[in-house]
Amino acid sequence: MTKTLTPDICVIGAGAGGLSVAAAAAAFGVSVVLVEKGSMGGDCLNYGCVPSKALIAAARHAQALREGMPFGIGAAEPEIDFEAVHRHVQETIASIAPNDSAERFTALGVEVIRAEGRFADASTLLAGEAEIRARRFVIATGSSPAIPPIPGLDRSGYLTNETIFTLTRRPDHLIVIGAGPMGLELAQAFRRLGSMVTVVEAGAALAKEDPELSSVALKQLRDEGIDIREHTRITHITRLGGHGVRVSFTTGHRALEGTHLLLATGRAPNLDGLGLDKAGIVHGEWGLEVNARLRTSNRRVYALGDAAGSMQLTNAASYHAALVVRAILFRLPVRVRHDIIPRVTFTEPEIAHVGMTEPEARQARRRIHVMRWPYAENDRAHAERRTHGHIKVIATPRGRILGATIVGAQAGELINLWALALAKKMTVRDIASYVAAYPTFSEIGKRAAITYFIPAARKTLVRKLTGFLRKLG
Numbered sequence: 001m002t003k004t005l006t007p008d009i010c011v012i013g014a015g016a017g018g019l020s021v022a023a024a025a026a027a028f029g030v031s032v033v034l035v036e037k038g039s040m041g042g043d044c045l046n047y048g049c050v051p052s053k054a055l056i057a058a059a060r061h062a063q064a065l066r067e068g069m070p071f072g073i074g075a076a077e078p079e080i081d082f083e084a085v086h087r088h089v090q091e092t093i094a095s096i097a098p099n100d101s102a103e104r105f106t107a108l109g110v111e112v113i114r115a116e117g118r119f120a121d122a123s124t125l126l127a128g129e130a131e132i133r134a135r136r137f138v139i140a141t142g143s144s145p146a147i148p149p150i151p152g153l154d155r156s157g158y159l160t161n162e163t164i165f166t167l168t169r170r171p172d173h174l175i176v177i178g179a180g181p182m183g184l185e186l187a188q189a190f191r192r193l194g195s196m197v198t199v200v201e202a203g204a205a206l207a208k209e210d211p212e213l214s215s216v217a218l219k220q221l222r223d224e225g226i227d228i229r230e231h232t233r234i235t236h237i238t239r240l241g242g243h244g245v246r247v248s249f250t251t252g253h254r255a256l257e258g259t260h261l262l263l264a265t266g267r268a269p270n271l272d273g274l275g276l277d278k279a280g281i282v283h284g285e286w287g288l289e290v291n292a293r294l295r296t297s298n299r300r301v302y303a304l305g306d307a308a309g310s311m312q313l314t315n316a317a318s319y320h321a322a323l324v325v326r327a328i329l330f331r332l333p334v335r336v337r338h339d340i341i342p343r344v345t346f347t348e349p350e351i352a353h354v355g356m357t358e359p360e361a362r363q364a365r366r367r368i369h370v371m372r373w374p375y376a377e378n379d380r381a382h383a384e385r386r387t388h389g390h391i392k393v394i395a396t397p398r399g400r401i402l403g404a405t406i407v408g409a410q411a412g413e414l415i416n417l418w419a420l421a422l423a424k425k426m427t428v429r430d431i432a433s434y435v436a437a438y439p440t441f442s443e444i445g446k447r448a449a450i451t452y453f454i455p456a457a458r459k460t461l462v463r464k465l466t467g468f469l470r471k472l473g
């Protein structure tokens with residue numbers, strides 16, 4: 001029998017974005033219905049950030065054994081028990097899952113419905129036995145792997161982020177299609193865990209990043225034995241008898257054979273079957289149309305996170321959620337700022353970025369000021385023998401920070417200061433004048449900011465002097 005519910009807010013999708021809206025709204029005593037058709041926690045917990053970072057952590061331990069010699073620790077080729085690695089990944093998911101569980105949200109006062117949601121009209125969503133007439137709806141349905149139209153791909157038995165973490169046996173030769181963050185993070189993790197890995201990319205690897213910095217990470221990946229083939233077009237894929245695939249390329253490149261194929265070719269918003277037309281929500285192949293307040297063309301309906309396109313990141317989904325809560329609950333005139341959302345590629349070295357890259361800033365403005373500082377000039381980096389990489393900061397000629405990119409150890413941690421700097425419209429003077437703990441990697445940011453105040457001719461002198469003083473001890 002159909003039951004009718006009339007909450008203040010109905011959230012469709014219990015991933016990073018949807019859960020944040022539901023938790024915040026419930027905390028303010030607002031009635032919320034949360035509709036989820038799959039696993040609570042969405043992509044991030046089950047098939048994305050959490051399992052990938054757990055796998056990367058296992059891979060880092062394996063690599064640390066190989067790299068012990070300079071520290072006086074006997075280097076050894078690690079013995080990898082891949083079934084135990086798989087267990088570690090699943091245990092990590094299980095340890096976080098209670099935070100995102102239906103039980104927890106029910107205890108918070110949220111009505112959780114485990115069913116697919118679809119709009120029946122502009123103000124009604126159907127989910128299982130329920131007919132939900134909410135004051136406001138929030139589409140937080142996430143995204144799924146985008147499947148490129150490569151002949152033979154559908155019969156190749158390919159893996160995606162939804163299946164790769166279920167492997168209990170290590171692939172002998174993993175072929176990854178796509179050299180974006182996900183493809184390269186997993187490529188390095190599997191390589192360090194003992195697989196042979198080839199990455200095939202139709203364009204440039206890490207195309208969104210400033211090549212000056214991404215090239216540092218790509219070199220490290222190649223040095224570790226990952227074969228990264230850029231500007232390489234696949235013509236078709238053939239499943240080989242038993243186990244394995246053959247990937248064929250346009251003329252000039254020899255075909256490649258591997259045991260497993262991983263697709264990492266981007267993500268498409270989950271909008272199919274939502275009944276968007278019935279709800280009067282403008283959408284197309286590009287996704288949903290939302291304004292700067294994350295409102296769709298139906299004023300009753302908001303969209304956020306991966307479903308709303310733009311930056312497909314958990315921190316973006318949570319940020320969107322905070323804005324939507326402010327807009328719905330407090331009627332505040334919110335406005336999304338994508339320039340304050342940091343992104344990190346969790347390879348080693350990590351690449352972290354916020355705001356404008358140098359190429360973007362040069363396109364947008366006539367004059368900019370560029371500052372750099374290398375890890376090689378950082379004492380902590382020497383102690384850790386992690387001296388590869390640098391920070392690059394972009395500012396206006398008057399010193400307002402426009403962006404920062406870091407490639408190197410703990411770049412993902414260091415970028416948070418710059419995210420704050422952009423959010424609060426800080427200047428290089430603010431960064432140059434705070435006191436950083438010593439010895440920390442964070443000092444590279446402060447040192448880069450200080451160079452702003454050094455006239456160009458003296459910068460080289462200062463660099464030389466610093467190097468000289470270091471040699472003297």
Ligand SMILES: Cc1cc2nc3c(=O)[nH]c(=O)nc-3n(C[C@H](O)[C@H](O)[C@H](O)COP(=O)(O)OP(=O)(O)OC[C@H]3O[C@@H](n4cnc5c(N)ncnc54)[C@H](O)[C@@H]3O)c2cc1C
Pocket residue numbers: 012013014015016017018035036037038039040041042043044045047048049050052115116117118140141142143161182270273274304305306307312313314315316317346
């Ligand atoms: C391998 C990988 C690694 C990643 N690593 C990172 C990282 O390190 N850092 C980072 O910030 N981001 C990372 N991401 C991206 C991150 O996972 C996503 O950006 C984030 O999960 C998006 O959150 P969301 O709430 O928009 O959607 P999701 O978390 O995907 O949640 C959407 C939910 O909606 C449900 N749903 C869909 N349609 C319906 C419907 N009609 N009715 C009911 N329910 C529905 C789905 O089942 C799902 O549970 C990674 C992604 C991948 C694939």
